[in-house]
Protein backbone atom coordinates (compact mmCIF):
# COMPACT_ATOMS: atom_id res chain seq x y z
CA UNK A 212 0.00 0.00 0.00
CA UNK A 213 1.35 3.35 -0.96
CA UNK A 214 -0.05 5.75 1.54
CA UNK A 215 -0.47 3.90 4.72
CA UNK A 216 0.33 0.32 5.68
CA UNK A 217 -2.75 0.10 7.85
CA UNK A 218 -5.04 0.33 4.81
CA UNK A 219 -3.18 -2.47 3.09
CA UNK A 220 -3.60 -4.53 6.25
CA UNK A 221 -7.21 -4.82 5.17
CA UNK A 222 -6.30 -6.21 1.73
CA UNK A 223 -7.68 -9.70 1.29
CA UNK A 224 -10.24 -9.18 4.03
CA UNK A 225 -13.93 -8.87 3.27
CA UNK A 226 -14.43 -5.26 4.20
CA UNK A 227 -17.94 -3.83 4.11
CA UNK A 228 -18.94 -0.20 4.24
CA UNK A 229 -22.36 -0.09 5.86
CA UNK A 230 -23.25 3.20 4.24
CA UNK A 231 -25.14 4.47 1.23
CA UNK A 232 -23.24 7.75 1.33
CA UNK A 233 -21.38 8.18 -1.99
CA UNK A 234 -18.99 10.59 -0.23
CA UNK A 235 -17.87 7.92 2.24
CA UNK A 236 -17.43 5.49 -0.62
CA UNK A 237 -15.28 8.03 -2.50
CA UNK A 238 -13.10 8.88 0.49
CA UNK A 239 -12.29 5.24 1.15
CA UNK A 240 -11.90 4.29 -2.51
CA UNK A 241 -9.50 7.15 -3.04
CA UNK A 242 -7.07 5.71 -0.50
CA UNK A 243 -7.11 2.33 -2.19
CA UNK A 244 -9.35 0.45 0.19
CA UNK A 245 -11.25 -2.39 -1.48
CA UNK A 246 -14.66 -2.91 0.04
CA UNK A 247 -18.24 -3.86 -0.65
CA UNK A 248 -21.03 -1.38 -0.01
CA UNK A 249 -23.98 -2.72 1.94
CA UNK A 250 -26.14 0.19 3.09
CA UNK A 251 -27.57 -0.26 6.55
CA UNK A 252 -31.28 -0.67 7.13
CA UNK A 253 -30.96 0.69 10.66
CA UNK A 254 -33.43 3.55 11.01
CA UNK A 255 -31.81 6.68 12.41
CA UNK A 256 -34.48 7.24 15.03
CA UNK A 257 -32.68 6.80 18.38
CA UNK A 258 -34.09 9.01 21.12
CA UNK A 259 -31.62 11.89 21.21
CA UNK A 260 -32.66 12.96 24.71
CA UNK A 261 -31.12 9.86 26.30
CA UNK A 262 -27.60 10.78 25.19
CA UNK A 263 -25.50 12.97 27.46
CA UNK A 264 -23.61 14.49 24.51
CA UNK A 265 -24.43 14.75 20.78
CA UNK A 266 -21.38 12.74 19.73
CA UNK A 267 -22.69 9.81 21.78
CA UNK A 268 -25.79 9.82 19.61
CA UNK A 269 -23.64 9.77 16.43
CA UNK A 270 -21.48 6.98 17.86
CA UNK A 271 -24.45 4.82 18.80
CA UNK A 272 -26.13 5.36 15.43
CA UNK A 273 -22.90 4.48 13.60
CA UNK A 274 -22.56 1.35 15.72
CA UNK A 275 -26.13 0.23 15.13
CA UNK A 276 -25.73 0.79 11.36
CA UNK A 277 -22.63 -1.41 11.28
CA UNK A 278 -24.05 -4.12 13.57
CA UNK A 279 -27.24 -4.38 11.51
CA UNK A 280 -25.23 -5.03 8.34
CA UNK A 281 -22.85 -7.47 10.05
CA UNK A 282 -25.77 -9.52 11.39
CA UNK A 283 -27.72 -9.40 8.13
CA UNK A 284 -24.73 -10.50 6.06
CA UNK A 285 -23.89 -13.26 8.49
CA UNK A 286 -27.40 -14.64 8.22
CA UNK A 287 -27.51 -14.61 4.43
CA UNK A 288 -25.68 -16.97 2.13
CA UNK A 289 -22.84 -17.41 4.71
CA UNK A 290 -21.52 -14.04 3.61
CA UNK A 291 -19.93 -13.11 6.92
CA UNK A 292 -17.74 -10.05 6.46
CA UNK A 293 -14.42 -9.61 8.26
CA UNK A 294 -14.92 -5.93 8.98
CA UNK A 295 -17.94 -3.69 8.81
CA UNK A 296 -17.55 0.08 8.91
CA UNK A 297 -20.48 2.29 9.90
CA UNK A 298 -20.59 6.07 10.21
CA UNK A 299 -23.00 8.80 11.15
CA UNK A 300 -22.56 12.52 10.63
CA UNK A 301 -24.51 15.17 12.52
CA UNK A 302 -24.38 18.92 12.87
CA UNK A 303 -24.86 20.49 16.28
CA UNK A 304 -25.79 24.05 17.02
CA UNK A 305 -26.68 25.34 20.46
CA UNK A 306 -27.59 21.88 21.83
CA UNK A 307 -29.71 21.01 18.78
CA UNK A 308 -28.78 18.05 16.58
CA UNK A 309 -29.38 18.61 12.87
CA UNK A 310 -29.44 15.62 10.55
CA UNK A 311 -30.53 15.37 6.91
CA UNK A 312 -33.42 17.72 6.14
CA UNK A 313 -36.75 16.04 5.47
CA UNK A 314 -37.86 18.57 2.84
CA UNK A 315 -36.85 21.89 1.30
CA UNK A 316 -38.46 23.97 4.05
CA UNK A 317 -36.58 21.97 6.67
CA UNK A 318 -33.33 22.49 4.73
CA UNK A 319 -33.97 26.23 4.57
CA UNK A 320 -34.72 26.35 8.32
CA UNK A 321 -31.49 24.52 9.14
CA UNK A 322 -29.35 26.70 6.91
CA UNK A 323 -30.82 29.93 8.20
CA UNK A 324 -30.08 28.77 11.76
CA UNK A 325 -26.47 28.11 10.76
CA UNK A 326 -26.07 31.45 8.93
CA UNK A 327 -23.43 33.71 10.49
CA UNK A 328 -22.61 31.22 13.27
CA UNK A 329 -20.09 28.57 14.12
CA UNK A 330 -21.40 25.02 14.51
CA UNK A 331 -19.86 21.61 15.13
CA UNK A 332 -19.89 18.63 12.82
CA UNK A 333 -19.50 15.25 14.52
CA UNK A 334 -18.96 12.00 12.71
CA UNK A 335 -19.18 8.82 14.75
CA UNK A 336 -17.41 5.82 13.20
CA UNK A 337 -17.81 2.23 14.22
CA UNK A 338 -15.47 -0.57 13.11
CA UNK A 339 -16.96 -3.99 13.75
CA UNK A 340 -14.59 -6.97 13.49
CA UNK A 341 -16.56 -10.13 12.80
CA UNK A 342 -15.63 -13.66 13.56
CA UNK A 343 -17.74 -16.62 12.52
CA UNK A 344 -17.46 -19.30 15.18
CA UNK A 345 -17.46 -23.04 14.48
CA UNK A 346 -21.10 -23.29 15.60
CA UNK A 347 -21.91 -20.51 13.07
CA UNK A 348 -22.44 -17.97 15.86
CA UNK A 349 -21.24 -14.48 15.06
CA UNK A 350 -18.72 -12.94 17.43
CA UNK A 351 -18.12 -9.21 17.03
CA UNK A 352 -15.63 -6.74 18.47
CA UNK A 353 -16.63 -3.11 18.19
CA UNK A 354 -14.14 -0.25 18.02
CA UNK A 355 -15.45 3.25 17.69
CA UNK A 356 -14.42 6.88 17.78
CA UNK A 357 -15.73 10.26 16.83
CA UNK A 358 -14.27 13.41 15.37
CA UNK A 359 -15.39 17.01 15.78
CA UNK A 360 -14.84 19.82 13.26
CA UNK A 361 -15.96 23.39 13.77
CA UNK A 362 -17.42 25.20 10.76
CA UNK A 363 -18.31 28.90 10.59
CA UNK A 364 -20.94 30.04 8.08
CA UNK A 365 -20.92 33.49 6.49
CA UNK A 366 -23.99 35.70 6.87
CA UNK A 367 -26.30 34.40 4.20
CA UNK A 368 -29.27 36.11 2.60
CA UNK A 369 -32.67 34.47 2.33
CA UNK A 370 -32.48 34.55 -1.49
CA UNK A 371 -29.10 32.87 -1.54
CA UNK A 372 -30.28 30.18 0.85
CA UNK A 373 -33.38 29.42 -1.20
CA UNK A 374 -31.30 29.28 -4.35
CA UNK A 375 -29.01 26.80 -2.62
CA UNK A 376 -31.96 24.76 -1.33
CA UNK A 377 -33.46 24.63 -4.85
CA UNK A 378 -30.17 23.24 -6.19
CA UNK A 379 -31.23 19.98 -4.46
CA UNK A 380 -27.81 19.59 -2.85
CA UNK A 381 -28.87 19.88 0.82
CA UNK A 382 -31.34 17.03 0.85
CA UNK A 383 -29.10 14.05 1.63
CA UNK A 384 -26.59 15.92 3.78
CA UNK A 385 -26.30 16.44 7.52
CA UNK A 386 -27.15 20.05 8.42
CA UNK A 387 -28.44 20.61 4.89
CA UNK A 388 -25.18 21.47 3.16
CA UNK A 389 -22.34 19.82 1.26
CA UNK A 390 -19.07 21.53 2.10
CA UNK A 391 -17.35 19.71 -0.78
CA UNK A 392 -19.68 21.20 -3.42
CA UNK A 393 -21.84 24.33 -3.74
CA UNK A 394 -22.17 24.42 0.06
CA UNK A 395 -18.47 25.27 0.29
CA UNK A 396 -19.45 28.79 -0.77
CA UNK A 397 -21.42 29.25 2.44
CA UNK A 398 -18.44 28.49 4.66
CA UNK A 399 -16.12 31.12 6.11
CA UNK A 400 -13.78 28.89 8.10
CA UNK A 401 -13.15 25.30 9.12
CA UNK A 402 -11.30 24.14 12.21
CA UNK A 403 -10.40 20.50 12.15
CA UNK A 404 -10.63 17.64 9.67
CA UNK A 405 -12.39 18.72 6.47
CA UNK A 406 -13.22 15.12 5.48
CA UNK A 407 -14.97 14.72 8.81
CA UNK A 408 -17.48 17.33 7.63
CA UNK A 409 -17.87 15.51 4.31
CA UNK A 410 -18.81 12.38 6.23
CA UNK A 411 -15.71 10.38 7.05
CA UNK A 412 -12.76 11.33 9.30
CA UNK A 413 -10.08 9.49 7.35
CA UNK A 414 -7.06 10.44 9.42
CA UNK A 415 -8.63 9.34 12.69
CA UNK A 416 -9.85 6.15 10.96
CA UNK A 417 -6.29 5.27 9.93
CA UNK A 418 -5.08 5.91 13.46
CA UNK A 419 -7.78 3.64 14.79
CA UNK A 420 -6.85 0.88 12.35
CA UNK A 421 -3.22 1.26 13.37
CA UNK A 422 -4.26 0.92 16.99
CA UNK A 423 -6.28 -2.22 16.20
CA UNK A 424 -3.75 -3.94 13.94
CA UNK A 425 -0.42 -2.63 15.18
CA UNK A 426 -0.58 -1.73 18.84
CA UNK A 427 2.55 0.48 18.93
CA UNK A 428 5.64 -0.57 20.85
CA UNK A 429 7.27 1.85 23.26
CA UNK A 430 10.05 2.69 20.79
CA UNK A 431 7.56 3.33 18.01
CA UNK A 432 5.55 5.71 20.15
CA UNK A 433 8.70 7.76 20.70
CA UNK A 434 9.51 7.87 17.01
CA UNK A 435 6.06 8.56 15.61
CA UNK A 436 5.32 11.65 17.56
CA UNK A 437 5.74 13.87 14.48
CA UNK A 438 3.67 11.68 12.21
CA UNK A 439 -0.06 12.05 12.13
CA UNK A 440 -0.62 8.41 11.21
CA UNK A 441 1.32 5.74 13.08
CA UNK A 442 3.45 3.55 10.86
CA UNK A 443 4.43 -0.01 11.48
CA UNK A 444 7.39 -1.40 13.28
CA UNK A 445 7.51 -4.78 11.58
CA UNK A 446 6.59 -6.11 8.16
CA UNK A 447 5.94 -9.66 9.19
CA UNK A 448 2.35 -9.61 8.06
CA UNK A 449 2.39 -7.01 5.37
CA UNK A 450 1.75 -7.74 1.73
CA UNK A 451 4.35 -8.38 -0.92
CA UNK A 452 3.64 -4.98 -2.40
CA UNK A 453 4.95 -3.33 0.71
CA UNK A 454 7.98 -5.56 0.85
CA UNK A 455 8.69 -4.75 -2.78
CA UNK A 456 8.41 -1.08 -2.21
CA UNK A 457 10.94 -1.33 0.60
CA UNK A 458 13.33 -3.46 -1.37
CA UNK A 459 13.31 -1.08 -4.29
CA UNK A 460 14.29 1.82 -2.10
CA UNK A 461 17.04 0.01 -0.28
CA UNK A 462 20.43 1.71 -0.69
CA UNK A 463 23.48 -0.58 -0.66
CA UNK A 464 25.54 1.39 1.85
CA UNK A 465 22.83 2.10 4.38
CA UNK A 466 24.13 0.47 7.54
CA UNK A 467 20.91 0.42 9.55
CA UNK A 468 18.74 -2.69 9.84
CA UNK A 469 16.33 -3.36 7.00
CA UNK A 470 13.27 -2.90 9.18
CA UNK A 471 14.16 0.71 9.81
CA UNK A 472 14.75 1.31 6.12
CA UNK A 473 11.37 -0.08 5.33
CA UNK A 474 9.75 2.21 7.85
CA UNK A 475 11.50 5.16 6.35
CA UNK A 476 10.46 4.26 2.83
CA UNK A 477 6.85 3.98 3.83
CA UNK A 478 6.85 7.16 5.82
CA UNK A 479 8.44 8.93 2.93
CA UNK A 480 5.70 7.69 0.63
CA UNK A 481 2.92 8.35 3.09
CA UNK A 482 3.59 12.01 3.37
CA UNK A 483 2.14 14.75 1.21
CA UNK A 484 5.19 16.94 1.68
CA UNK A 485 8.36 15.93 -0.09
CA UNK A 486 10.75 14.20 2.26
CA UNK A 487 14.43 14.05 1.27
CA UNK A 488 15.15 10.62 -0.15
CA UNK A 489 18.34 9.60 1.64
CA UNK A 490 18.91 6.57 -0.57
CA UNK A 491 18.70 8.73 -3.69
CA UNK A 492 21.04 11.31 -2.22
CA UNK A 493 23.57 8.66 -1.25
CA UNK A 494 23.50 7.32 -4.80
CA UNK A 495 24.25 10.76 -6.16
CA UNK A 496 20.78 11.08 -7.74
CA UNK A 497 19.57 14.67 -7.43
CA UNK A 498 16.61 15.05 -5.11
CA UNK A 499 13.42 15.95 -6.99
CA UNK A 500 9.90 16.76 -5.91
CA UNK A 501 7.94 13.64 -6.70
CA UNK A 502 4.19 13.60 -6.97
CA UNK A 503 2.35 10.54 -5.79
CA UNK A 504 0.07 8.93 -8.38
CA UNK A 505 -3.34 8.64 -6.68
CA UNK A 506 -4.27 5.12 -5.62
CA UNK A 507 -7.53 5.12 -7.60
CA UNK A 508 -5.63 5.80 -10.83
CA UNK A 509 -3.22 2.99 -10.05
CA UNK A 510 -6.13 0.64 -9.41
CA UNK A 511 -7.80 1.69 -12.65
CA UNK A 512 -4.63 1.14 -14.64
CA UNK A 513 -4.61 -2.43 -13.42
CA UNK A 514 -8.35 -3.00 -13.11
CA UNK A 515 -8.81 -4.68 -16.48
CA UNK A 516 -5.93 -7.06 -15.78
CA UNK A 517 -7.58 -8.13 -12.54
CA UNK A 518 -10.95 -8.73 -14.24
CA UNK A 519 -9.34 -10.70 -17.03
CA UNK A 520 -7.41 -12.80 -14.48
CA UNK A 521 -10.69 -13.79 -12.87
CA UNK A 522 -12.26 -14.55 -16.25
CA UNK A 523 -9.30 -16.67 -17.39
CA UNK A 524 -9.12 -18.64 -14.14
CA UNK A 525 -12.84 -19.38 -14.41
CA UNK A 526 -12.64 -20.32 -18.06
CA UNK A 527 -9.73 -22.67 -17.40
CA UNK A 528 -11.72 -24.14 -14.48
CA UNK A 529 -8.93 -23.51 -11.97
CA UNK A 530 -11.40 -23.16 -9.10
CA UNK A 531 -13.18 -26.38 -10.09
CA UNK A 532 -9.92 -28.35 -10.01
CA UNK A 533 -9.06 -26.93 -6.61
CA UNK A 534 -12.50 -27.63 -5.23
CA UNK A 535 -12.23 -31.29 -6.13
CA UNK A 536 -8.64 -31.85 -5.09
CA UNK A 537 -8.35 -29.08 -2.50
CA UNK A 538 -4.56 -28.52 -2.21
CA UNK A 539 -2.52 -28.68 -5.41
CA UNK A 540 0.86 -27.57 -6.67
CA UNK A 541 1.19 -25.47 -9.83
CA UNK A 542 2.51 -28.52 -11.77
CA UNK A 543 -0.61 -30.56 -10.98
CA UNK A 544 -2.93 -27.72 -11.84
CA UNK A 545 -1.18 -26.96 -15.11
CA UNK A 546 -1.57 -30.60 -16.12
CA UNK A 547 -5.23 -30.68 -15.21
CA UNK A 548 -6.12 -27.48 -17.01
CA UNK A 549 -3.88 -28.40 -19.94
CA UNK A 550 -1.80 -25.23 -19.79
CA UNK A 551 1.90 -24.34 -19.65
CA UNK A 552 3.53 -24.48 -16.23
CA UNK A 553 4.95 -20.99 -16.63
CA UNK A 554 1.57 -19.50 -17.50
CA UNK A 555 -0.24 -21.45 -14.81
CA UNK A 556 2.16 -20.30 -12.09
CA UNK A 557 1.68 -16.68 -13.08
CA UNK A 558 -2.09 -17.03 -13.19
CA UNK A 559 -2.23 -18.78 -9.81
CA UNK A 560 -0.01 -16.21 -8.13
CA UNK A 561 -2.11 -13.39 -9.56
CA UNK A 562 -5.22 -15.09 -8.18
CA UNK A 563 -3.55 -15.30 -4.77
CA UNK A 564 -2.73 -11.59 -4.92
CA UNK A 565 -6.34 -10.83 -5.82
CA UNK A 566 -7.62 -12.80 -2.83
CA UNK A 567 -9.23 -15.54 -4.96
CA UNK A 568 -6.81 -18.33 -3.96
CA UNK A 569 -4.62 -19.10 -0.99
CA UNK A 570 -1.03 -20.32 -1.16
CA UNK A 571 1.02 -22.03 1.51
CA UNK A 572 4.41 -23.62 0.83
CA UNK A 573 3.85 -23.68 -2.97
CA UNK A 574 0.48 -25.37 -2.53
CA UNK A 575 -2.65 -23.61 -3.76
CA UNK A 576 -6.20 -23.86 -2.44
CA UNK A 577 -9.51 -22.09 -3.02
CA UNK A 578 -10.67 -19.34 -0.70
CA UNK A 579 -14.10 -19.83 0.85
CA UNK A 580 -15.51 -17.28 -1.60
CA UNK A 581 -14.03 -19.15 -4.58
CA UNK A 582 -15.60 -22.41 -3.38
CA UNK A 583 -18.97 -20.73 -2.99
CA UNK A 584 -19.16 -18.46 -6.03
CA UNK A 585 -16.49 -19.31 -8.60
CA UNK A 586 -16.70 -23.07 -9.04
CA UNK A 587 -19.01 -24.00 -11.90
CA UNK A 588 -21.42 -26.25 -10.03
CA UNK A 589 -21.95 -24.61 -6.63
CA UNK A 590 -25.41 -23.64 -5.45
CA UNK A 591 -24.45 -19.97 -5.55
CA UNK A 592 -22.07 -20.22 -8.51
CA UNK A 593 -21.74 -17.18 -10.75
CA UNK A 594 -19.24 -19.03 -12.95
CA UNK A 595 -21.47 -18.88 -16.02
CA UNK A 596 -22.26 -15.22 -15.39
CA UNK A 597 -18.53 -14.52 -15.33
CA UNK A 598 -18.20 -16.40 -18.63
CA UNK A 599 -21.08 -14.36 -20.05
CA UNK A 600 -19.25 -11.19 -18.97
CA UNK A 601 -16.04 -12.44 -20.58
CA UNK A 602 -17.64 -13.60 -23.83
CA UNK A 603 -20.25 -10.90 -24.37
CA UNK A 604 -19.52 -7.76 -22.34
CA UNK A 605 -15.74 -7.73 -22.54
CA UNK A 606 -15.76 -7.48 -26.38
CA UNK A 607 -18.28 -4.63 -26.16
CA UNK A 608 -15.99 -2.73 -23.82
CA UNK A 609 -12.96 -3.21 -26.02
CA UNK A 610 -14.80 -0.95 -28.49
CA UNK A 611 -15.58 1.71 -25.91
CA UNK A 612 -13.94 4.68 -27.68
CA UNK A 613 -16.01 3.96 -30.78
CA UNK A 614 -19.12 3.42 -28.70
CA UNK A 615 -18.62 6.82 -27.05
CA UNK A 616 -17.93 8.56 -30.37
CA UNK A 617 -20.96 7.05 -32.02
CA UNK A 618 -23.15 6.89 -28.93
CA UNK A 619 -24.25 3.43 -29.97
CA UNK A 620 -23.97 -0.10 -28.70
CA UNK A 621 -21.18 -2.00 -30.38
CA UNK A 622 -22.87 -5.35 -30.42
CA UNK A 623 -23.39 -5.23 -34.17
CA UNK A 624 -19.70 -4.69 -34.75
CA UNK A 625 -18.84 -7.35 -32.25
CA UNK A 626 -21.10 -10.05 -33.57
CA UNK A 627 -20.79 -8.76 -37.13
CA UNK A 628 -24.41 -9.01 -37.90
CA UNK A 629 -27.41 -6.80 -37.69
CA UNK A 630 -29.66 -7.57 -34.76
CA UNK A 631 -32.69 -6.04 -33.09
CA UNK A 632 -32.21 -7.90 -29.90
CA UNK A 633 -28.93 -9.16 -28.56
CA UNK A 634 -30.76 -11.53 -26.25
CA UNK A 635 -32.72 -13.20 -28.99
CA UNK A 636 -30.12 -13.24 -31.73
CA UNK A 637 -26.95 -14.11 -29.92
CA UNK A 638 -27.78 -15.76 -26.62
CA UNK A 639 -30.76 -17.76 -27.74
CA UNK A 640 -29.62 -18.68 -31.23
CA UNK A 641 -28.58 -22.25 -30.45
CA UNK A 642 -29.25 -24.68 -27.66
CA UNK A 643 -25.78 -24.45 -26.05
CA UNK A 644 -25.73 -20.68 -26.05
CA UNK A 645 -29.26 -20.61 -24.75
CA UNK A 646 -28.40 -22.89 -21.84
CA UNK A 647 -25.27 -21.00 -20.89
CA UNK A 648 -27.09 -17.66 -21.07
CA UNK A 649 -29.84 -19.04 -18.87
CA UNK A 650 -27.28 -20.49 -16.44
CA UNK A 651 -25.57 -17.07 -16.28
CA UNK A 652 -28.83 -15.28 -15.51
CA UNK A 653 -29.87 -18.01 -13.08
CA UNK A 654 -26.63 -17.72 -11.07
CA UNK A 655 -26.77 -13.95 -11.01
CA UNK A 656 -30.40 -13.88 -9.93
CA UNK A 657 -29.92 -16.55 -7.29
CA UNK A 658 -27.41 -14.35 -5.51
CA UNK A 659 -29.71 -11.37 -5.43
CA UNK A 660 -33.24 -12.88 -5.43
CA UNK A 661 -33.67 -13.07 -1.66
CA UNK A 662 -32.77 -9.41 -1.24
CA UNK A 663 -35.25 -8.42 -3.95
CA UNK A 664 -37.97 -10.61 -2.47
CA UNK A 665 -37.48 -9.15 1.02
CA UNK A 666 -36.78 -5.52 0.11
CA UNK A 667 -40.49 -4.83 0.75
CA UNK A 668 -43.27 -6.67 2.51
CA UNK A 669 -45.09 -8.27 -0.43
CA UNK A 670 -47.39 -10.48 1.64
CA UNK A 671 -50.54 -8.66 0.48
CA UNK A 672 -50.00 -9.86 -3.12
CA UNK A 673 -51.35 -13.34 -3.68
CA UNK A 674 -50.39 -13.64 -7.35
CA UNK A 675 -47.28 -12.39 -9.10
CA UNK A 676 -46.15 -12.48 -12.69
CA UNK A 677 -42.41 -12.26 -13.35
CA UNK A 678 -42.14 -10.85 -16.87
CA UNK A 679 -38.91 -12.13 -18.40
CA UNK A 680 -38.43 -14.23 -15.24
CA UNK A 681 -36.16 -16.72 -17.06
CA UNK A 682 -35.46 -19.83 -14.94
CA UNK A 683 -37.72 -18.74 -12.09
CA UNK A 684 -35.02 -18.14 -9.48
CA UNK A 685 -36.82 -15.07 -8.09
CA UNK A 686 -40.08 -17.03 -8.15
CA UNK A 687 -38.48 -19.73 -5.97
CA UNK A 688 -37.53 -17.23 -3.31
CA UNK A 689 -40.90 -15.47 -3.48
CA UNK A 690 -42.94 -18.62 -2.89
CA UNK A 691 -40.63 -19.69 -0.08
CA UNK A 692 -40.96 -16.35 1.70
CA UNK A 693 -44.64 -15.60 0.96
CA UNK A 694 -46.54 -18.77 1.65
CA UNK A 695 -49.76 -17.49 0.03
CA UNK A 696 -48.20 -16.26 -3.18
CA UNK A 697 -48.45 -17.96 -6.58
CA UNK A 698 -45.94 -16.89 -9.21
CA UNK A 699 -46.29 -17.11 -12.98
CA UNK A 700 -42.96 -16.87 -14.82
CA UNK A 701 -43.54 -15.38 -18.28
CA UNK A 702 -40.77 -15.62 -20.85
CA UNK A 703 -39.98 -16.39 -24.49
CA UNK A 704 -40.84 -19.93 -25.69
CA UNK A 705 -37.14 -20.73 -26.22
CA UNK A 706 -36.49 -19.97 -22.57
CA UNK A 707 -39.52 -21.70 -21.12
CA UNK A 708 -38.77 -24.97 -22.91
CA UNK A 709 -35.48 -25.16 -20.99
CA UNK A 710 -36.57 -24.15 -17.50
CA UNK A 711 -36.86 -27.79 -16.41
CA UNK A 712 -33.03 -27.94 -16.16
CA UNK A 713 -33.03 -25.28 -13.46
CA UNK A 714 -35.69 -26.41 -11.02
CA UNK A 715 -34.29 -27.24 -7.59
CA UNK A 716 -34.73 -30.79 -6.38
CA UNK A 717 -36.79 -31.49 -3.26
CA UNK A 718 -38.56 -28.19 -3.58
CA UNK A 719 -42.29 -27.68 -3.82
CA UNK A 720 -42.84 -25.85 -7.10
CA UNK A 721 -46.60 -26.30 -7.13
CA UNK A 722 -47.18 -22.55 -6.71
CA UNK A 723 -44.92 -21.69 -9.67
CA UNK A 724 -46.14 -21.83 -13.26
CA UNK A 725 -44.26 -21.06 -16.46
CA UNK A 726 -45.97 -19.39 -19.42
CA UNK A 727 -44.51 -18.83 -22.90
CA UNK A 728 -44.96 -15.45 -24.47
CA UNK A 729 -43.46 -12.15 -25.46
CA UNK A 730 -44.30 -9.42 -22.98
CA UNK A 731 -44.06 -6.75 -25.66
CA UNK A 732 -46.46 -8.48 -28.02
CA UNK A 733 -48.74 -10.86 -26.14
CA UNK A 734 -51.46 -10.33 -23.58
CA UNK A 735 -50.09 -10.31 -20.03
CA UNK A 736 -51.30 -12.94 -17.57
CA UNK A 737 -53.41 -11.57 -14.73
CA UNK A 738 -51.58 -10.84 -11.46
CA UNK A 739 -51.62 -8.54 -8.42
CA UNK A 740 -47.91 -7.96 -8.67
CA UNK A 741 -45.94 -7.62 -11.92
CA UNK A 742 -42.17 -7.99 -11.78
CA UNK A 743 -39.52 -6.76 -14.20
CA UNK A 744 -35.95 -7.79 -13.34
CA UNK A 745 -33.19 -6.12 -15.33
CA UNK A 746 -35.60 -5.27 -18.12
CA UNK A 747 -36.33 -1.57 -17.78
CA UNK A 748 -32.74 -0.30 -18.06
CA UNK A 749 -32.33 -2.20 -21.31
CA UNK A 750 -35.40 -1.03 -23.23
CA UNK A 751 -35.44 2.00 -25.52
CA UNK A 752 -38.02 4.67 -24.60
CA UNK A 753 -40.62 3.60 -27.14
CA UNK A 754 -40.65 -0.06 -26.10
CA UNK A 755 -40.56 0.84 -22.43
CA UNK A 756 -43.52 3.17 -22.86
CA UNK A 757 -45.44 0.39 -24.60
CA UNK A 758 -44.63 -2.15 -21.87
CA UNK A 759 -45.37 0.13 -18.91
CA UNK A 760 -48.66 1.16 -20.49
CA UNK A 761 -49.59 -2.50 -20.89
CA UNK A 762 -48.70 -3.29 -17.29
CA UNK A 763 -50.54 -0.23 -16.03
CA UNK A 764 -53.66 -1.27 -17.98
CA UNK A 765 -53.46 -4.74 -16.45
CA UNK A 766 -53.18 -3.35 -12.91
CA UNK A 767 -56.18 -2.71 -10.65
CA UNK A 768 -55.96 0.65 -8.85
CA UNK A 769 -55.28 0.25 -5.15
CA UNK A 770 -54.67 -3.47 -5.54
CA UNK A 771 -51.85 -4.06 -7.99
CA UNK A 772 -48.23 -3.08 -8.06
CA UNK A 773 -45.07 -3.32 -10.13
CA UNK A 774 -41.77 -4.49 -8.64
CA UNK A 775 -38.55 -3.63 -10.47
CA UNK A 776 -35.14 -5.17 -9.85
CA UNK A 777 -32.50 -2.82 -11.20
CA UNK A 778 -29.36 -1.02 -10.11
CA UNK A 779 -30.79 2.22 -8.74
CA UNK A 780 -28.41 5.11 -9.29
CA UNK A 781 -27.82 7.52 -6.42
CA UNK A 782 -29.26 11.00 -6.95
CA UNK A 783 -25.84 12.49 -7.68
CA UNK A 784 -25.27 9.78 -10.30
CA UNK A 785 -21.97 8.68 -8.91
CA UNK A 786 -22.60 5.01 -8.26
CA UNK A 787 -19.96 3.30 -10.42
CA UNK A 788 -21.68 -0.03 -11.13
CA UNK A 789 -24.69 1.50 -12.84
CA UNK A 790 -22.65 4.13 -14.65
CA UNK A 791 -20.17 1.57 -15.95
CA UNK A 792 -22.99 -0.71 -17.00
CA UNK A 793 -24.56 2.10 -19.00
CA UNK A 794 -21.35 2.42 -21.03
CA UNK A 795 -22.35 -0.76 -22.83
CA UNK A 796 -24.66 1.70 -24.64
CA UNK A 797 -27.74 -0.46 -24.70
CA UNK A 798 -30.72 1.46 -26.03
CA UNK A 799 -32.08 1.93 -22.53
CA UNK A 800 -30.62 3.82 -19.58
CA UNK A 801 -29.84 3.63 -15.88
CA UNK A 802 -32.03 5.70 -13.57
CA UNK A 803 -31.93 7.13 -10.07
CA UNK A 804 -34.70 6.60 -7.50
CA UNK A 805 -36.38 9.91 -8.35
CA UNK A 806 -36.15 9.17 -12.08
CA UNK A 807 -37.89 5.84 -11.55
CA UNK A 808 -40.51 7.67 -9.50
CA UNK A 809 -41.26 10.23 -12.21
CA UNK A 810 -41.17 7.58 -14.95
CA UNK A 811 -43.65 5.32 -13.16
CA UNK A 812 -45.93 8.14 -12.06
CA UNK A 813 -46.66 8.74 -15.76
CA UNK A 814 -48.35 5.35 -15.81
CA UNK A 815 -50.52 5.88 -12.75
CA UNK A 816 -48.17 4.39 -10.14
CA UNK A 817 -48.49 7.17 -7.59
CA UNK A 818 -46.68 5.53 -4.72
CA UNK A 819 -43.13 4.64 -5.76
CA UNK A 820 -40.53 3.60 -3.20
CA UNK A 821 -37.10 2.13 -3.73
CA UNK A 822 -34.63 0.27 -1.57
CA UNK A 823 -30.89 -0.14 -2.04
CA UNK A 824 -30.16 -3.74 -1.15
CA UNK A 825 -26.36 -3.64 -1.17
CA UNK A 826 -26.53 -6.64 -3.50
CA UNK A 827 -26.18 -6.77 -7.30
CA UNK A 828 -29.66 -5.33 -7.84
CA UNK A 829 -31.85 -2.88 -5.94
CA UNK A 830 -35.65 -2.88 -5.71
CA UNK A 831 -38.36 -0.39 -6.68
CA UNK A 832 -41.99 -0.94 -5.69
CA UNK A 833 -44.64 1.07 -7.52
CA UNK A 834 -48.27 0.84 -6.42
CA UNK A 835 -51.08 1.88 -8.73
CA UNK A 836 -53.67 4.09 -7.13
Ligand SMILES: O=c1[nH]cc([C@@H]2O[C@H](COP(=O)(O)OP(=O)(O)OP(=O)(O)O)[C@@H](O)[C@H]2O)c(=O)[nH]1
Nearest residue numbers: 230231232234299300384385389390408409410
Ligand atom coordinates in the same frame (compact mmCIF):
# COMPACT_ATOMS: atom_id res chain seq x y z
O1 LIG B 1 -20.62 18.85 4.13
C1 LIG B 1 -21.21 17.76 4.11
N1 LIG B 1 -21.86 17.27 5.20
C2 LIG B 1 -22.49 16.06 5.18
C3 LIG B 1 -22.51 15.32 4.03
C4 LIG B 1 -23.23 13.98 3.93
O2 LIG B 1 -24.29 13.94 4.85
C5 LIG B 1 -24.67 12.59 5.09
C6 LIG B 1 -24.91 12.43 6.57
O3 LIG B 1 -25.90 11.48 6.78
P1 LIG B 1 -25.62 10.08 7.49
O4 LIG B 1 -24.43 10.13 8.34
O5 LIG B 1 -26.90 9.65 8.12
O6 LIG B 1 -25.29 9.13 6.26
P2 LIG B 1 -26.20 8.71 5.03
O7 LIG B 1 -25.88 9.52 3.82
O8 LIG B 1 -27.64 8.61 5.40
O9 LIG B 1 -25.67 7.26 4.71
P3 LIG B 1 -25.68 5.98 5.69
O10 LIG B 1 -26.15 4.84 4.81
O11 LIG B 1 -24.28 5.82 6.15
O12 LIG B 1 -26.65 6.21 6.82
C7 LIG B 1 -23.48 11.75 4.61
O13 LIG B 1 -23.84 11.09 3.41
C8 LIG B 1 -22.39 12.78 4.34
O14 LIG B 1 -21.52 12.36 3.31
C9 LIG B 1 -21.84 15.81 2.89
O15 LIG B 1 -21.83 15.19 1.81
N2 LIG B 1 -21.20 17.02 2.98
